[in-house]
Amino acid sequence: xxxxxxxxxxxxxxxxxxxxxxxxxxxxxxxxxxxxxxxxxxxxxxxxxxxxxxxxxxxxxxxxxxxxxxxxxxxxxxxxxxxxxxxxxxxxxxxxxxxxxxxxxxxxxxxxxxxxxxxxxxxxxxxxxxxxxxxxxxxxxxxxxxxxxxxxxxxxxxxxxxxxxxxxxxxxxxxxxxxxxxxxxxxxxxxxxxxxxxxxxxxxxxxxxxxxxxxxxxxxxxxxxxxxxxxxxxxxxxxxxxxxxxxxxxxxxxxxxxxxxxxxxxxxxxxxxxx
Amino acid sequence: xxxxxxxxxxxxxxxxxxxxxxxxxxxxxxxxxxxxxxxxxxxxxxxxxxxxxxxxxxxxxxxxxxxxxxxxxxxxxxxxxxxxxxxxxxxxxxxxxxxxxxxxxxxxxxxxxxxxxxxxxxxxxxxxxxxxxxxxxxxxxxxxxxxxxxxxxxxxxxxxxxxxxxxxxxxxxxxxxxxxxxxxxxxxxxxxxxxxxxxxxxxxxxxxxxxxxxxxxxxxxxxxxxxxxxxxxxxxxxxxxxxxxxxxxxxxxxxxxxxxxxxxxxxxxxxxxxxxxxxxxxxxxxxxxxxxxxxxxxxxxxxxxxxxxxxxxxxxxxxxxxxxxxxxxxxxxxxxxxxxxxxxxxxxxxxxxxxxxxxxxxxxxxxxxxxxxxxxxxxxxxxxxxxxxxxxxxxxxxxxxxxxxxxxxxxxxxxxxxxxxxxxxxxxxxxxxxxxxxx
Numbered sequence: 156x157x158x159x160x161x162x163x164x165x166x167x168x169x170x171x172x173x174x175x176x177x178x179x180x181x182x183x184x185x186x187x188x189x190x191x192x193x194x195x196x197x198x199x200x201x202x203x204x205x206x207x208x209x210x211x212x213x214x215x216x217x218x219x220x221x222x223x224x225x226x227x228x229x230x231x232x233x234x235x236x237x238x239x240x241x242x243x244x245x246x247x248x249x250x251x252x253x254x255x256x257x258x259x260x261x262x263x264x265x266x267x268x269x270x271x272x273x274x275x276x277x278x279x280x281x282x283x284x285x286x287x288x289x290x291x292x293x294x295x296x297x298x299x300x301x302x303x304x305x306x307x308x309x310x311x312x313x314x315x316x317x318x319x320x321x322x323x324x325x326x327x328x329x330x331x332x333x334x335x336x337x338x339x340x341x342x343x344x345x346x347x348x349x350x351x352x353x354x355x356x357x358x359x360x361x362x363x364x365x366x367x368x369x370x371x372x373x374x375x376x377x378x379x380x381x382x383x384x385x386x387x388x389x390x391x392x393x394x395x396x397x398x399x400x401x402x403x404x405x406x407x408x409x410x411x412x413x414x415x416x417x418x419x420x421x422x423x424x425x426x427x428x429x430x
Numbered sequence: 431x432x433x434x435x436x437x438x439x440x441x442x443x444x445x446x447x448x449x450x451x452x453x454x455x456x457x458x459x460x461x462x463x464x465x466x467x468x469x470x471x472x473x474x475x476x477x478x479x480x481x482x483x484x485x486x487x488x489x490x491x492x493x494x495x496x497x498x499x500x501x502x503x504x505x506x507x508x509x510x511x512x513x514x515x516x517x518x519x520x521x522x523x524x525x526x527x528x529x530x531x532x533x534x535x536x537x538x539x540x541x542x543x544x545x546x547x548x549x550x551x552x553x554x555x556x557x558x559x560x561x562x563x564x565x566x567x568x569x570x571x572x573x574x575x576x577x578x579x580x581x582x583x584x585x586x587x588x589x590x591x592x593x594x595x596x597x598x599x600x601x602x603x604x605x606x607x608x609x610x611x612x613x614x615x616x617x618x619x620x621x622x623x624x625x626x627x628x629x630x631x632x633x634x635x636x637x638x639x640x641x642x643x644x645x646x647x648x649x650x651x652x653x654x655x656x657x658x659x660x661x662x663x664x665x666x667x668x669x670x671x672x673x674x675x676x677x678x679x680x681x682x683x684x685x686x687x688x689x690x691x692x693x694x695x696x697x698x699x700x701x702x703x704x705x706x707x708x709x710x711x712x713x714x715x716x717x718x719x720x721x722x723x724x725x726x727x728x729x730x731x732x733x734x735x736x737x738x739x740x741x742x743x744x745x746x747x748x749x750x751x752x753x754x755x756x757x758x759x760x761x762x763x764x765x766x767x768x769x770x771x772x773x774x775x776x777x778x779x780x781x782x783x784x785x786x787x788x789x790x791x792x793x794x795x796x797x798x799x800x801x802x803x804x805x806x807x808x809x810x811x812x813x814x815x816x817x818x819x820x821x822x823x824x825x826x827x828x829x830x831x832x833x834x835x836x837x838x839x840x841x842x843x844x845x846x847x848x849x850x851x852x853x854x855x856x857x858x859x860x861x862x863x864x865x866x867x868x869x
Contacts, residue, residue: 345822
């Protein structure tokens with residue numbers, strides 16, 4: 156156990172270092188329009204992701220459950236999903252490339268933050284041994300990754316709108332940034348909603364109730380409704396541009412409160428094991 | 431009727447309802463709700479927020495989810511969703527059969543119908559009937575028109591079935607110790623039922639025969655099951671085994687094994703004046719040799735709280751059949767007054783009391799549920815998922831061709847949503863048709 160823990164800690168720090176190098180190279184490459192350095196940053200990020208995968212797999216085998224029980228596991232796997240989703244979506248939508256400027260630092264910050272939590276082994280309660288739990292948590296992680304991408308486009312939009320010069324000139328046109336933010340918000344909304352539904356199926360199977368107005372459940376529903384309002388506003392009220400970006404950033408903040416704030420601050424079934 | 435329809439489907443009302451419900455849910459996280467908070471917590475909150483009590487009590491914000499005005503908002507949202515669903519079906523059909531080109535400019539000219547069909551087919555555009563020989567319409571992902579319809583339909587099913595479950599569902603909870611029998615009429619430890627339902631009644635007695643906890647190689651509970659026997663009024667007994675995540679069905683009821691289970695400790699308290707108090711306290715299962723199970727209990731004969739923790743084995747050797755170690759503390763709020771460590775058969779001093787651990791048995795919590803409508807809720811979930819995926823991942827793209835007098839076709843391209851994502855597709859179609867025309 157001790158050697159596994161040491162290996163896990165060392166592996167995680169190694170990943171943090173590689174992600175930091177990726178971030179530095181990426182930001183330098185983008186800011187100074189140096190494609191060679193930018194390409195190197197992707198190699199760093201890819202290697203970091205591979206190493207990160209190994210570290211998560213090692214810990215999974217050691218503790219006997221997926222990375223969703225202890226805070227360090229949750230944050231580490233969130234960082235992994237953001238990085239993995241970025242690369243997956245990059246294949247599908249090459250124009251999201253500049254999102255790396257937010258995705259890379261978000262990943263290393265989350266992983267570094269995870270290192271400050273006690274990496275002790277958490278027991279997986281019997282109720283958690285359900286495939287629906289994995290689906291529920293997995294979908295929320297993907298939702299977070301897509302919302303990070305959407306948020307990056309919203310921020311890019313606001314920056315470019317304010318002053319279109321320097322590295323911002325390399326970003327796509329304003330309307331393209333706006334539509335990408337909209338589309339990834341739609342993906343995020345769908346993953347979030349399906350994640351919530353999967354959670355209620357699991358709750359029904361385990362506890363005989365599919366909804367209990369638990370604080371985390373309530374906040375997840377508030378987030379879902381706020382993204383619903385955002386999509387409604389965009390579709391039917393022609394909300395776009397600056398106001399849409401700010402509205403989305405507000406929704407994104409609410410989603411962070413649901414995912415992390417409620418899990419650490421409030422006494423709910425969802426926070427019991429996260430604390 | 432039309433005015434009502436217009437009012438209820440107004441976009442501003444839909445948006446207003448979404449924001450109102452989100453806002454009220456936010457309020458429900460600020461004002462402690464009766465069903466999820468302890469009486470002490472509620473009292474403390476009320477003491478700290480006296481200035482807000484007129485508002486909280488006036489609207490009964492402490493029981494928000496069962497208030498008529500909250501139900502009215504949900505019903506209004508449901509009515510809007512139902513009508514909008516029909517509107518969405520009509521809109522989807524309209525889009526499916528529309529051959530208008532809107533404000534789009536023609537992207538290219540096609541030399542022949544055959545060339546156009548060939549290019550459309552190669553890009554997975556399906557030919558749709560237009561009712562006119564001079565117009566051709568090809569659509570990629572025509573089912574995408576129905577994404578919104580499915581999203582709305584799914585929500586209608588989920589909301590209406592949830593309301594049905596809320597008003598007709600009922601359940602009872604039993605916290606039982608091995609060997610215990612609950613008779614008729616059955617006294618639940620906790621019972622809940624909707625406003626159109628009566629309290630749940632079991633047709634007989636319930637006995638908890640055995641609780642089994644299996645541990646994995648690292649001494650963590652891996653599987654929990656309880657053997658239960660229910661004997662009905664005619665004396666017919668039926669035994670079954672309920673496990674966590676394995677639901678048992680008994681005469682239309684669903685029986686769940688809750689995540690609460692563990693060891694129940696029989697304690698005898700005696701004071702200097704010869705008074706004896708017997709307590710049986712169920713403490714949550716410990717989850718490893720070095721991990722304790724915890725539980726706090728109010729004592730009817732003492733103003734203090736009995737706080738407990740136990741280890742499965744005082745020697746930390748094995749999880750089952752060992753010698754459990756129970757640590758009891760008397761607390762005055764959070765201040766510890768006294769503490770004693772006990773093993774079976776032994777006693778210790780706890781403040782003014784001598785406390786003896788008489789024995790240890792297993793306990794478990796079972797939930798009996800009687801609800802209908804879950805199948806509709808899950809069907810709604812499925813439809814929402816399909817609708818969402820269709821709406822956001824496969825927006826329809828249209829090719830509309832209008833025949834000119836010279837027999838050539840003027841071709842228009844349009845995406846139902848996220849046009850900027852599919853410009854490459856449009857450009858590739860344009861290039862191919864241009865190549866066809868040139869050859």
